[in-house]
Amino acid sequence: MSLKKYQASLAAAGVVLLGWSGLCGPSVAQTAEPTRIVVKNFMFQPTSLTVKVGSTVTWTNMDEEPHTVVSSSGLFRSNGLDTKDSFSFKFDKAGTYTFVCSIHPQMVGKIVVQ
């Protein structure tokens, strides 16, 4: 393909993309993967979350009870989270990371970083 043709096809693709974003509006911003875990009813929801390397995961406590987020390997540890408090951790390496609430050890969850 010649450079001119290549540029023309890029321009055409751009028009298509602009058309799409015009149609879809703000929904374009929703392509980011969810990296949030809600702590509710003494459970991490979702219990298992898969994210890309470099993602920051945020836990938010929506219970009336305090909870914590503690990595089984000791990689991260939140303070006690009161209602609506959040804790974030950035995962720079691929792997499987399990965590618990240190106050309620039956509360377990898992982050899979790919």
Ligand SMILES: [Cu+2]
């Ligand atoms: Cu707890």
